[in-house]
Each structure stands twice: as structure tokens, then as C-alpha cells.
Amino acid sequence: MAKETIIIRIDHLLPTSRLCNIQFTVQPDLFVPLWRAVVDVTDGRLWEHEDVKAEVAGSIENKRNWLRHMLFPEPSDGVLQIMLPKGAFEHNWADKDLNYQQMKAVDSIITRNYGTIPFLISGVPGSGKTKTVVECTLQLLHQNDKIKPHILLCAPSNPAADTLAMRLAKHLQPHEMFRLNGWSRTFAEVPDQLLPYTHSENDLFSMPEFKTMMSYKVVVTTCMDAHILVRARLSNQDVMKLGFEMFSSISPGIKPNPRDMLHWTALIVDEAAQATEPMVCIPLSVVATPLCVKENDDSSNTKSSLPLFIMAGDEHQLGPRVSNANTAFSVSLFERLFSLPIYADHPLSRRNAGPYKKLTQEMLPIPRPAFTNLTRNYRSHTSILAMPSVLFYSDTLIPSATPAHPDGPVPSWPVWKAPHRWPILFTCNTSPDDVEEILHSPAGSGLFNQGEALKALRFVQSLLDHSNSLSYPSNAATLTLKTTPMRPITQQEIAVITPFLTQVTHLRRLFRDHNLHSVNIGPVEAFQGLESRFLIICTTRTRAEMRFIQQDQSFGLGLVGERRRFNMAMTRAKEGLIVIGNPDVLVGVSKDESWRAFLSFCARNGCWDVDESSEDAGVKMWAWADMLAGHRRRGRGNVNGYGNRGGSGSGSGSGNENGNGNGSGNGSGNGNGNGNGNGVAAHAENYEEEDDIRLQGYVSRLERGLLYAQSAKEGYDGVSGPVDGENSGDATGRHYLKGGRCGQEKGKGYLGKEWNTVDDYDAAMWTAGIAAEEVLRGSLDD
Structure with missing residues (x-):
């Protein structure tokens, strides 16, 4: 809601009554x-x-x-x-x-x-x-x-x-x-x-x-x-x-x-x-x-x-x-x-x-x-497009943007999480939101979250410091890779957006106080049709009560239950995207399927960040089972029987009521390929398969393509674990790409399909490039 000030000049105001008639006419x-x-x-x-x-x-x-x-x-x-x-x-x-x-x-x-x-x-x-x-x-x-x-x-x-x-x-x-x-x-x-x-x-x-x-x-x-x-x-x-x-x-x-x-x-x-x-x-x-x-x-x-x-x-x-x-x-x-x-x-x-x-x-x-x-997107990194593609565009998006230089400030930023280090991150925030006094903001738009603003500030400062610490080539013409030139990131190329106007004000004040005057900060709607090299989305609302979410929706505010606003916000970023929010609000209370799919994507690919030193660690409680690596398995073995670090995939490995689980497999690597794990018996009786957020939502062909390209780059032989045997037991879901690598029967993993490295369309698309992909798709009707 916009707030405007109207100044009225009254030339012949009666001194006794000081009353006048004012008429506002429709233009x-x-x-x-x-x-x-x-x-x-x-x-x-x-x-x-x-x-x-x-x-x-x-x-x-x-x-x-x-x-x-x-x-x-x-x-x-x-x-x-x-x-x-x-x-x-x-x-x-x-x-x-x-x-x-x-x-x-x-x-x-x-x-x-x-x-x-x-x-x-x-x-x-x-x-x-x-x-x-x-x-x-x-x-x-x-x-x-x-x-x-x-x-x-x-x-x-x-x-x-x-x-x-x-x-x-x-x-x-x-x-x-x-x-x-x-x-x-x-x-x-x-x-x-x-x-x-x-x-x-x-x-x-x-x-x-x-x-x-x-x-x-x-x-x-x-x-x-x-x-x-x-x-x-x-x-x-x-x-x-x-x-x-x-x-x-x-x-x-x-x-x-x-x-x-x-x-x-x-x-x-x-x-x-x-x-x-x-x-x-x-x-x-x-x-x-x-x-x-x-x-x-x-x-x-x-x-x-x-x-x-x-x-x-x-x-x-x-x-x-x-x-x-x-x-x-x-x-x-x-x-x-x-x-x-x-x-x-x-x-x-x-x-x-x-x-x-x-x-x-x-x-x-x-x-x-x-x-x-x-269907070709010339803006964003493939990982940023994965969820919008499957949620809104029938999984038809084709990433066609020129990749950023791998040594550039955004791709090389150490904040991105292993094992993939994709430039997308969900960071948990449980700091309480608050409402500004009614005299200082219009009804419905006074929500702000100081803790969230501080998180956004720290991310921007960290990225700029990292960018300033790098050495850049003086002549971009020497670049041999098919990437954009390696160059520093500026404040003007960074954007922070939020659906609440009062939070916009707080963010602007905070950033200006730290000499970040050129960072683009504004409401979500203002960025329709725009793009940013690096984007932070602040969801702001953290009170996990349905009545607050319904209040936001009645005013047309927030990012919960707003599919189009969600899609528009997610597709503004070019090289990097960070989302700050509370999972209990985005998914737990609201049951928003778009956010559920996004959080599922982040959880199974390790694109999830929690500040262990703060109260945000509470989001890793048993209600979000197996969301993060090795934390409170709740009566389950190593996730789906994954091998321990240093080994390859293992068997089915499900946990029992006592919180114990184990699995075995025949993968190669530096480890023996065997996996076993202990759950938390205190929560074993509450465990249900659907509690694993990694199993919820959709898997995009872009996600499969990224994982296939990465597995080919790192030297998978198509049957066993990685050649170096490293990180194959991560619970972040790295190896759900091909079920055989996780030791699951018949090569079926989280994808729910047989993986064939010869006939799979995605494999051809990601190795043969745009021309071959268009041949596979065939021409549309003229």
C-alpha cells in the first residue's frame, strides 16, 4: 500500500468555526x-x-x-x-x-x-x-x-x-x-x-x-x-x-x-x-x-x-x-x-x-x-532455474546463460555449501518479526525483522570482502573458457528484496549505516522485469501461526501462498541466490507446496545453512528429519543406507523402532562401501518416511542434468562410487542421482526412474549442447 501526503491550502477559512468542505473527485x-x-x-x-x-x-x-x-x-x-x-x-x-x-x-x-x-x-x-x-x-x-x-x-x-x-x-x-x-x-x-x-x-x-x-x-x-x-x-x-x-x-x-x-x-x-x-x-x-x-x-x-x-x-x-x-x-x-x-x-x-x-x-x-x-533462459544459473522450471513451466526451461567464470567472486564464494557448491542457499532464520507502530506505517505493511536484516547485511559484506580479496586478470581477452570475464562484483549488482515495505525501510537504513549505499533494496513487485547478479530474498515473516499468514494474505503481502510472487522473486538472480526464512512458516504451518519443493531441493543438495551458534539451530529438530547431514536421524540409519565418508553406496539401510539401521553395498573407493548408522531412539517412534523433506516436492530435469554433469566431471564409472571415494556417504543427497551409486536396488534412487547413461535424454542434452538438444526436441509446429 502506498502512503502519500496531501497538503491542502484554504484561503478563506472562517476564523470562528475553522470548518471547510473538501471534495476529492475521481480523475x-x-x-x-x-x-x-x-x-x-x-x-x-x-x-x-x-x-x-x-x-x-x-x-x-x-x-x-x-x-x-x-x-x-x-x-x-x-x-x-x-x-x-x-x-x-x-x-x-x-x-x-x-x-x-x-x-x-x-x-x-x-x-x-x-x-x-x-x-x-x-x-x-x-x-x-x-x-x-x-x-x-x-x-x-x-x-x-x-x-x-x-x-x-x-x-x-x-x-x-x-x-x-x-x-x-x-x-x-x-x-x-x-x-x-x-x-x-x-x-x-x-x-x-x-x-x-x-x-x-x-x-x-x-x-x-x-x-x-x-x-x-x-x-x-x-x-x-x-x-x-x-x-x-x-x-x-x-x-x-x-x-x-x-x-x-x-x-x-x-x-x-x-x-x-x-x-x-x-x-x-x-x-x-x-x-x-x-x-x-x-x-x-x-x-x-x-x-x-x-x-x-x-x-x-x-x-x-x-x-x-x-x-x-x-x-x-x-x-x-x-x-x-x-x-x-x-x-x-x-x-x-x-x-x-x-x-x-x-x-x-x-x-x-x-x-x-x-x-x-x-x-x-x-x-x-x-x-x-x-523456453531458453539467458539469465540464471541452472540451479536457480531448477525449481521454477518444474513448478511453473512443465519442466521445460533450458538454461542458456553464459556461465560465470569459476574463479569469479560469486562462484568461488566460500559460503556456498559442499558437496556441489551450487550458487543457491536457503538460510534459516527464527529471529522474531515485529510490527512497527501504526502511526509510522500503513496498516498491514509494518512488519520487519531486524535479525533477518543483519543476516542479509553479513552476506553482502562477506561477498564484497571476498570479491575485493581476489586478483583479476588485466586482459579479459586471454580468457579461453566459454564464460563471462572474471570481474569483481559491485554494490549495484547486488539486490535485496522483501515483500514488506517496513522491512525495506529497515534494510535500507541498516545498509546505509554501513556505507552500502548502492545496494538495490526494494519490495518484490518493484523487481518485476529486472535482474541482479546476486540476489537475497528476505521472507521476513517468522511467527509460525496461521493467523499471521492469513493476515498477510488478506493484504496481498508476503511470499507464502503467493505462487506468482514466489516465481518472480526466484527468477531475478543471475549468478547467485540466497533465501532467508523460517521453514516452520514457509512449509510447516502454511503447507505451501512451492516452498516445500524449494526446501526439498535445497535439503537434498546440501544448499542449506544454519548458524550453529544461534537459536536457528532449533530448525534442525526432529520434525525436519534427515534434512541436514548426520543430525538426529530419528530411528533411521545412514540415509537410505548411504556409505560412510570414504566409501561408495550401500544397501537399503532403513532404521527400526529402536533407532538403529545398517546397510551394505559393493561400491568401490577408498572405503569398504559398507554403511551403518544409529538413529535417535527417543524419536524413533515418531519417524515416518514422509518426514524426510528431501523426499518431498519435485525433481527437475535441470537438477538431474546438473548432477549428471558433475558426476561425469568427477569421474564416476557409472556403477560404483566416485573414484576418490570422497563424500559418497553425505546425507545431503548428493548421490540420489543414480540409485546404483547409493546401493538401492535396480538403480532407482530419489529420481524414481531407471537411469540409463546411453539413452537418457538429459545425458545427451548436457553433453552434446544446444544443437543436439534441439534435435531431440524436434521443431515445433509452424
Whole structure:
């Protein structure tokens, strides 16, 4: 909740009563455009000219209405595919670094072979959605259609629109592209490189004259500011009416074809998942054609007479920001369309196709997909992506970021835990949270946690000290590895986020007091669309009572029970991620499945940190059985019969009621391969298999891939333990990759599947690289 100060000046206050009347009026510019757009879209703005009456579709209830096709597409509106695609693209790409999926999306859009329905680009965090939108815009400008292209490019916010405009400015001149700003926007808010692409009068942003405005090939604006075009009567319908009336007045005997009068040929909305549906209806009413969609229209006529509607976004991240999240406004048009059968039930949709399914001749005929799923992430380390991939994206994410230099400050930071030393860590915090006095903060946002803030401070100080202690090469060109150059980390590359505004204030004050003025500290929502080289997530809430969690959720605060906020926060980090929280709150009380999966991932891979000298050690009590190595096994032997340090895998090794367990195996190494362990008899009677948090949640293919790559690097022979026999008995779950290495029967481990080093898809993907992986996946439908 935002807090603002209002200063009121009263010139003629009566000295006796000192009373006055104050009236707060609704700003019409904030709501009237939304209302008008909904009315225009619903009624169709009927065109009553007699000569075109047969061509006009009428209201949105008409099945041939173009807006009906865009807002309520049906499976019958699609086009069937009967042949496999060529697999090659014959385009002159402006961006030579596009991947296959991005080129596939652009090719599908410019060929327009999927029907008269919206084309949706669903991109995971850091997948290059904006890059795809920019390339799509440039390719549409070079199409040889009968009508010259004029593209309306929108985004929910000014910063997002500025990003689009700045990328297009590298390819378009000021006479080709116009950045339309609202009159209330100040010049200081606009990047300097975009000022030549704007127009102003009397020190206010405005529009140029009609002829100049109509000459621009691309107009970039926000969804809300698109209502300026509606008020200026520059929508497709208004331009069509004007052109038809001019022909009727000048040459009454000539009846022009209204299908040749289309001005706006495409509407592209970036970050569409963050916009409410009425907000998107504003630019949609600009490009909407009043003419009906002809079912038997030929391909060339459809391209020239019907505008395109393209949206890009991520329905699994934060959606529109509305006051009441329990209303239809909280669901974006992008998300609603993706839930319709024509998209959700398609055989190649993300949930149906998964990571490996490819289009085959046996699947034909199927509807051509009017969507593309971008799955390559160019931002984060693989371990950071493992849980978001399996929880939100059907385990389809492909890590494609350039690896950080192994000797760089983040990968070499000694805080990362053995055995893997992956750059991800969950650190327990049980220091009590507190609520700031009501006079100092708005209701619901006054939660802070001083102990958590101190932990975050210590982590940042430790990382910066470690970075300053390293020696860096003077010439990065000598680098032979395929990694980023080794360079120190700066304060500006570090971010600390929390869902509570008061904790933001406390963190900022604490960091500033320690001369850390440039560390980025802010609320979770402020980092939507941003990234950071190193990230700390402070969950803040530590009181493990359901009533406090429910209170947070009623205000839309916290990270518990907020799947999209969880996903967005986890996917901001590039090289390193630390989460500070209380497991009893995140999982024990709330039963949050997303957090359970994340903690399970951290526990079985050793990415778990507890300060033994503090009360935080209490989280290792028996209720979190086998979460950490060798601590209170509670009636269980060495976990799943793992061998002792220095040996290889052992047998099943389960514990009995007296707290004893043992196991044996035939692995090689420096040890004898035998394992045995004693549980804590006091808790043996309370032991249940599901108490082991490592067995809970999901195992991502990215996690398996990391473990396979690491095992290959360290010299596993595929049957026995590691060659050096070191750490094979760790209870952190290092060797759950391949059950045979843990001594479990038939090679089944925590993965719950047979492991085959020859046929396993992950093995090929992680050893043969991107090209081989794309061959395995096969091309999607075009």
C-alpha cells in the first residue's frame, strides 16, 4: 500500500468555526478511457453507411466480428496443419542472435497461417520476449503486402514502452517511429535518446499534425495512452470512415473497397500479462476493423484487410496490479486467452508437450499453434532455474546463460555449501518479526525483522570482502573458457528484496549505516522485469501461526501462498541466490507446496545453512528429519543406507523402532562401501518416511542434468562410487542421482526412474549442447 501526503491550502477559512468542505473527485483520465474501450469493443461502434452495410460485422456477438475472434477465439477459428514444417526460415533477420524458438515465433506471425486469432508469445523469465517482439516488428515492416504497414506497439507501463522504443531506435529513424507520450509525462522521465522520436508543444508532449502522424510506420505508447489515438479519431474505423466519405464526396460514382483502407495493420502488446483486460481493449479498439471476417477469404486478402493481434508475456509471473485480487480484473487478457481450449488443449502446448515432445507425422492433422513457448533462459544459473522450471513451466526451461567464470567472486564464494557448491542457499532464520507502530506505517505493511536484516547485511559484506580479496586478470581477452570475464562484483549488482515495505525501510537504513549505499533494496513487485547478479530474498515473516499468514494474505503481502510472487522473486538472480526464512512458516504451518519443493531441493543438495551458534539451530529438530547431514536421524540409519565418508553406496539401510539401521553395498573407493548408522531412539517412534523433506516436492530435469554433469566431471564409472571415494556417504543427497551409486536396488534412487547413461535424454542434452538438444526436441509446429 502506498502512503502519500496531501497538503491542502484554504484561503478563506472562517476564523470562528475553522470548518471547510473538501471534495476529492475521481480523475476521469484514469477511468473514462477504460470504460469507453469496453463499450467500443462490446458494441462494435456500428458503421451505418449504406454502401458498406453488408461488410460490417456489427456487435461482438456476431460470429464474424473481428473483435470476437480476438477476444473469444474458438477452435473452429484456427487452421489445420496437414504437413510437417520445412524446418528452415528464409528471412533476413535483423538480429542474428535469435534462437530457434524466437525465429519460429516471428516466422509464424509474418506468414499468418494460423487463422484469424491472437498470436501469443509465452516467454519464461530472461527468455528474450522483448527481443522477439522487436524482431517481429521489423519483419512486419518489410512485408510486401498491398497495404503499407503501420504498427501500434504497446506496453502496460512507460518504462516498458521506452525499452521497446530504444531497441527499435537502433533500426528506425525519427521519421519512421513515433514515441507517443501522455501530456502529463515530464521531459525528465523520457530517456534522452528517445526525445527526437517525440513531439511537444508548449512544453507538453503532444501529437504532430494529421499527415505526419499518419506517415509513421511504428507508434510506441502505453496501453492507457493509446486512448489519445481514439480521441484524435485515428482508429482504423475512423480512418476508414474518413476515407470512404472523401471518396463519396469527390467521386460519388466510385465505390472504393473498404478492405483496402486499413491503416493500422498490427497491434503488438509486450508484457501483456501485467495489463488488465480493459487496459488492452484501449489499443485493441484503435486497430479493430469494423469489417467482418470472411470464412472463405483467400490468404492474400486476409493479410491486407485484417490486422494482426500479437501479445507477449508470462502468465506465471505477477499479473495486473488491482486493489481487489478476487475479481476478474486480476486475470489479464493474455492469461485468459491461454486458458481457452484453442491454446490450452493444443497437443504442443507447454503442459501437453513437456520438454521432449515433438511434432510427428502421426500427430497430423492438428491445428496450427497460434502460440510459441520460449523456453531458453539467458539469465540464471541452472540451479536457480531448477525449481521454477518444474513448478511453473512443465519442466521445460533450458538454461542458456553464459556461465560465470569459476574463479569469479560469486562462484568461488566460500559460503556456498559442499558437496556441489551450487550458487543457491536457503538460510534459516527464527529471529522474531515485529510490527512497527501504526502511526509510522500503513496498516498491514509494518512488519520487519531486524535479525533477518543483519543476516542479509553479513552476506553482502562477506561477498564484497571476498570479491575485493581476489586478483583479476588485466586482459579479459586471454580468457579461453566459454564464460563471462572474471570481474569483481559491485554494490549495484547486488539486490535485496522483501515483500514488506517496513522491512525495506529497515534494510535500507541498516545498509546505509554501513556505507552500502548502492545496494538495490526494494519490495518484490518493484523487481518485476529486472535482474541482479546476486540476489537475497528476505521472507521476513517468522511467527509460525496461521493467523499471521492469513493476515498477510488478506493484504496481498508476503511470499507464502503467493505462487506468482514466489516465481518472480526466484527468477531475478543471475549468478547467485540466497533465501532467508523460517521453514516452520514457509512449509510447516502454511503447507505451501512451492516452498516445500524449494526446501526439498535445497535439503537434498546440501544448499542449506544454519548458524550453529544461534537459536536457528532449533530448525534442525526432529520434525525436519534427515534434512541436514548426520543430525538426529530419528530411528533411521545412514540415509537410505548411504556409505560412510570414504566409501561408495550401500544397501537399503532403513532404521527400526529402536533407532538403529545398517546397510551394505559393493561400491568401490577408498572405503569398504559398507554403511551403518544409529538413529535417535527417543524419536524413533515418531519417524515416518514422509518426514524426510528431501523426499518431498519435485525433481527437475535441470537438477538431474546438473548432477549428471558433475558426476561425469568427477569421474564416476557409472556403477560404483566416485573414484576418490570422497563424500559418497553425505546425507545431503548428493548421490540420489543414480540409485546404483547409493546401493538401492535396480538403480532407482530419489529420481524414481531407471537411469540409463546411453539413452537418457538429459545425458545427451548436457553433453552434446544446444544443437543436439534441439534435435531431440524436434521443431515445433509452424
